[in-house]
Amino acid sequence: MSTPHHTAAHHEEENYLTHDSSIQSWLLTKDHKRIALLYFLSVTLFFTIGGLFASLVRIELLTPAGDFMSSEMYNQAFTSHGVMMIFFFLIPAVPAVLGNFLMPLMIGAKDLALPRINLASWYIFIIGASLAVFAVLTGGLDTGWTLYPPYSSAYSQSRVTIAVAGVFIAGFASILTGVNFIATVHRMRAPGLTWFRLPLFVWAHYATSLVMVLGTPVVAITLFLLGLERTLGFGFFDPAKGGDPVLFQHLFWFYSHPAVYIMILPAMGVISEIISTFSRQKLFGYSFVAMSSLAIAILGFLVWGHHMFTTSQSAYTGILFSALTFLVAIPSAIKAFNWTATLYKGSVSWETPMLFAFGFMGLFLIGGLTGLFLATMGMDIHLQDTYFVVAHFHYVMVGGGVMGYMGGIHFWWPKITGKMYSNFWSKLSALLIFAGFNFTFFPQFVLGFMGMPRRYHSYPEEWQILNVMSTAGASILAIGYVLPAIYLTYSLFRGQKAPANPWGATGLEWQTSSPPPPHNFHETPTVTTEAYDYQSLPLSATPEKGASHV
Amino acid sequence: MSSLASSLQHHFTDFKQQKESVVLGMWSFLIQEVMFFGGLFATYTVFRSQYSHAFAEASGLLNVNLGGVNTIVLICSSLTMAMAVHAASKGKNGGIAFWLVLTILFGSIFLGVKVVEYKEKWDHGLIPGIHDEGLRFDHETHQPRPTGFWLYFALYFAMTGLHAIHMIIGIPILATLAINGLRGKYGPEYYTPVEMTGLYWHFVDIVWIFLFPLLYLIGAHGAH
Numbered sequence: 001m002s003t004p005h006h007t008a009a010h011h012e013e014e015n016y017l018t019h020d021s022s023i024q025s026w027l028l029t030k031d032h033k034r035i036a037l038l039y040f041l042s043v044t045l046f047f048t049i050g051g052l053f054a055s056l057v058r059i060e061l062l063t064p065a066g067d068f069m070s071s072e073m074y075n076q077a078f079t080s081h082g083v084m085m086i087f088f089f090l091i092p093a094v095p096a097v098l099g100n101f102l103m104p105l106m107i108g109a110k111d112l113a114l115p116r117i118n119l120a121s122w123y124i125f126i127i128g129a130s131l132a133v134f135a136v137l138t139g140g141l142d143t144g145w146t147l148y149p150p151y152s153s154a155y156s157q158s159r160v161t162i163a164v165a166g167v168f169i170a171g172f173a174s175i176l177t178g179v180n181f182i183a184t185v186h187r188m189r190a191p192g193l194t195w196f197r198l199p200l201f202v203w204a205h206y207a208t209s210l211v212m213v214l215g216t217p218v219v220a221i222t223l224f225l226l227g228l229e230r231t232l233g234f235g236f237f238d239p240a241k242g243g244d245p246v247l248f249q250h251l252f253w254f255y256s257h258p259a260v261y262i263m264i265l266p267a268m269g270v271i272s273e274i275i276s277t278f279s280r281q282k283l284f285g286y287s288f289v290a291m292s293s294l295a296i297a298i299l300g301f302l303v304w305g306h307h308m309f310t311t312s313q314s315a316y317t318g319i320l321f322s323a324l325t326f327l328v329a330i331p332s333a334i335k336a337f338n339w340t341a342t343l344y345k346g347s348v349s350w351e352t353p354m355l356f357a358f359g360f361m362g363l364f365l366i367g368g369l370t371g372l373f374l375a376t377m378g379m380d381i382h383l384q385d386t387y388f389v390v391a392h393f394h395y396v397m398v399g400g401g402v403m404g405y406m407g408g409i410h411f412w413w414p415k416i417t418g419k420m421y422s423n424f425w426s427k428l429s430a431l432l433i434f435a436g437f438n439f440t441f442f443p444q445f446v447l448g449f450m451g452m453p454r455r456y457h458s459y460p461e462e463w464q465i466l467n468v469m470s471t472a473g474a475s476i477l478a479i480g481y482v483l484p485a486i487y488l489t490y491s492l493f494r495g496q497k498a499p500a501n502p503w504g505a506t507g508l509e510w511q512t513s514s515p516p517p518p519h520n521f522h523e524t525p526t527v528t529t530e531a532y533d534y535q536s537l538p539l540s541a542t543p544e545k546g547a548s549h550v
Numbered sequence: 551m552s553s554l555a556s557s558l559q560h561h562f563t564d565f566k567q568q569k570e571s572v573v574l575g576m577w578s579f580l581i582q583e584v585m586f587f588g589g590l591f592a593t594y595t596v597f598r599s600q601y602s603h604a605f606a607e608a609s610g611l612l613n614v615n616l617g618g619v620n621t622i623v624l625i626c627s628s629l630t631m632a633m634a635v636h637a638a639s640k641g642k643n644g645g646i647a648f649w650l651v652l653t654i655l656f657g658s659i660f661l662g663v664k665v666v667e668y669k670e671k672w673d674h675g676l677i678p679g680i681h682d683e684g685l686r687f688d689h690e691t692h693q694p695r696p697t698g699f700w701l702y703f704a705l706y707f708a709m710t711g712l713h714a715i716h717m718i719i720g721i722p723i724l725a726t727l728a729i730n731g732l733r734g735k736y737g738p739e740y741y742t743p744v745e746m747t748g749l750y751w752h753f754v755d756i757v758w759i760f761l762f763p764l765l766y767l768i769g770a771h772g773a774h
Contacts, residue, residue, distance in 0.1 A: 183571045
C-alpha cells in the first residue's frame with residue numbers, strides 16, 4: 001500500500017499528476033482530480049470554439065449592412081456560439097472542473113462516491129460534444145440555441161437532429177455529475193464535518209446538483225420529442241397535427257431557466273470561498289448564504305414562464321411568473337449583501353482571485369438588477385428579444401458564471417498544478433476582462449432599449465457607434481481571455497512551486513500538499529471547527545507571502 | 551471470499567458506507583428518470599385534456615388483452631426480481647441466477663408481445679411518420695380522423711418505445727448479474743449491484759403500470 005520512499009526528506013513526493021504518466025492511466029482514471037483535468041481541457045476547447053463564433057458575430061455587427069456574412073451564415077454563427085458556450089462550456093465548467101476536483105478534497109474524502117460514474121460522465125460528455133461539434137462544422141445549426149420549433153422542425157435546413165442528439169447525450173453527463181455530488185455530500189464527509197461546517201462551495205454544488213438531477217432530464221425528453229418531430233414528423237409541436245409549439249417552450253424553459261442556476265450557483269460558491277479567504281474573516285451570515293443556494297435552486301424551477309410573456313401564455317399566468325421571478329432576487333441579494341458584509345472590517349487583500357470576485361460582484365449586480373426589468377411584464381413586452389436581453393444574460397452568465405470560473409481557476413491553480421502563476425499578468429487579465437466585458441455589453445443595454453432586436457445581421461445606421469463600441473470591447477475581452485492561456489501554461493513549466501496553502505485559507509483542500517497525493521490525504525482529517533475559522537487559525541498558517549510575490 | 555474483499559472500493563471505509571452511497575446515487579438517478587418520463591406524461595396530459603374524444607377513440611384501437619397480459623407478465627418479472635435480490639441477501643448464488651433468468655424470460659415475453667402489438671399497428675397504418683395512412687383516414691368509413699388522433703399514436707409510440715428501450719437496456723445487465731452470481735461474486739455482505747438493478751427494474755415496471763391505464767383504458771369507461 002504505502003510506498004517506502006514517502007519518508008525521504010524533501011524528496012519529490014508522489015502526487016496525482018506524477019504517480020503514473022501513461023496515456024491509459026489518464027484515459028481510464030477513476031481519480032476525480034484527473035477527471036477534473038480531462039474536463040478542464042475539454043471545456044477550454046469548447047470555450048475557444050464558442051469564442052471564435054462570438055468573434056464572427058461581433059465582426060458582422062461592426063457595420064450596419066449585412067456584408068460580412070449572409071443572414072443564413074449569421075444564424076449559424078450566433079447559434080453555434082450559444083450552443084457551444086451554454087451546453088458545452090458554462091454548464092459543465094464550474095461543477096465538472098472545479099467541483100470535481102474540490103468536492104472530495106473539501107469534505108476530506110478520498111474520492112467522489114461513484115468514481116466510475118464520474119469517468120463515464122466525461123466520456124458521455126465527449127460523445128455528446130463531438131456530435132454537436134460535428135453538426136456545427138459540417139451542416140451548421142441555424143435555429144438559435146433555444147431550438148424553438150418551427151425554426152428547428154419545419155424551417156431549418158441545418159443539422160438539427162445531430163446537434164440535438166449531442167445536447168441530449170451531454171445532458172446525461174451533467175445528470176451523472178449531479179447524482180455523484182449528492183451521494184458524495186451525504187455519505188463521504190470526514191468525521192466531524194457536519195452539514196453546517198461545510199464550506200459554502202459544497203453547499204452551492206449540492207444545490208446545483210439538485211437542479212441538474214431534477215431539470216436536465218426534462219430538457220432531455222424535450223429534445224427527444226423534438227428529434228421525433230424532425231425525423232418522423234410526430235407533430236407534438238406542429239399545429240397542423242394538433243400539436244403546440246408553445247408546449248416546447250414550456251418544457252424547454254422548465255430546464256433551461258434552472259440551467260442558468262447550474263451556471264451561476266457553483267460560481268457563487270467559488271466567490272464565497274474567495275471573499276472569505278481574502279478578507280480573512282468567517283463568511284458573514286453563513287447559514288443564510290447556504291440556505292439561499294437551496295432557495296435559488298427551488299425558486300429557479302418556478303419561474304420558467306417569464307421567458308414566455310409574449311406567447312399565448314395567459315396574462316394571469318404571466319403575473320404569477322412575474323411575481324415568482326421577483327422572489328428569486330431575494331436569495332441572490334442575500335448572497336451579495338453577505339459577501340459585502342464579510343468585507344467589512346476584514347483585512348482585504350487584492351490577490352488575483354479577489355479581483356475576479358470583485359468583478360463578479362459588480363457584474364452580477366447589474367445582471368441581476370436588469371433581470372428585474374425583464375421580470376416586469378409590461379417592460380418585457382418592450383424588451384423581449386432585444387439586445388437588452390442579450391446584455392442581461394451575458395452579465396449574469398459571463399459576468400457571473402465565467403468570472404466565478406476564472407476566479408476559481410486562479411484561486412485553486414496552485415492546488416491543482418502545484419505551480420504559482422504570474423501576479424502581474426493575471427491581475428492585468430482580470431482587469432482587462434472586467435473592462436472589456438463592460439465595454440462589450442453595456443452598450444447592448446442601450447441598443448436593446450432603443451429597440452435593436454437580437455439575431456439580425458444588419459441594423460439601421462444610427463446604432464453603429466454603440467455596436468462599434470461593443471465590438472471594440474469584445475476585442476479587449478478576447479485579449480483578457482487569451483492571456484491566462486499563456487501565463488497559466490507558462491506557469492506549468494517555469495512557475496514557482498506552490499506551497500500547500502499559498503493563500504492561508506482554512507479549507508481542508510489546503511491542508512494536503514500541492515498538488516495533492518493520489519488519494520488526497522495521507523490520513524483522513526477530522527474536523528473540529530466551523531468553516532472559515534480564521535480567528536483560531538495559528539499565525540503560522542497566515543499567507544505564505546514569499547510564495548506568491550517573489 | 552477474497553473476491554468479496556476486493557469489492558470494497560478503496561475510497562470507502564467500509565461496506566456500509568459503500569452501500570449507502572450507491573443506494574443514494576441510485577435513488578437520485580431514479581428521480582432523474584421520474585423527471586425524464588415526467589416530461590412525456592406532461593405532454594400526454596396537455597393533449598389528452600385538449601383532445602379527450604380523439605384520445606378515447608384512438609385508445610380503442612389498442613389491443614387491451616395483449617396490454618393486460620403484458621401487465622401481468624411485467625408484474626411477475628418484478629416478483630422474480632425481488633426473489634433474486636432476496637436470494638442474493640441470503641448468499642444463495644444459484645438462486646440469484648435462477649430468479650434472474652426467470653426475470654429475463656418475463657422481460658423478453660413482454661418485449662415479444664410488444665413486437666406483436668407494433669406489427670398490428672403497422673398493418674393498420676397507425677405509425678406516425680412511417681406508415682400512417684390509418685392515422686389520416688378510417689379504412690372502413692373513409693372518414694378523416696379527428697384532430698388529436700395522430701398525437702395519441704405519436705405519444706403511444708414515444709412512451710411505450712422509451713419504456714421498451716429501458717427494458718432492452720435492463721436485460722443485458724440482468725444477464726451479467728446472473729453470470730456474476732454463478733461466479734460467486736456476491737454474498738450477504740455485498741450484493742449491491744443486484745439490489746440496484748432491482749430498483750431500476752421495479753422503476754421500469756412502475757412506469758408501465760401508469761402507461762397501461764393511460765394508453766389502453768381511456769376508452770373503456772365510455773368517452774364523454
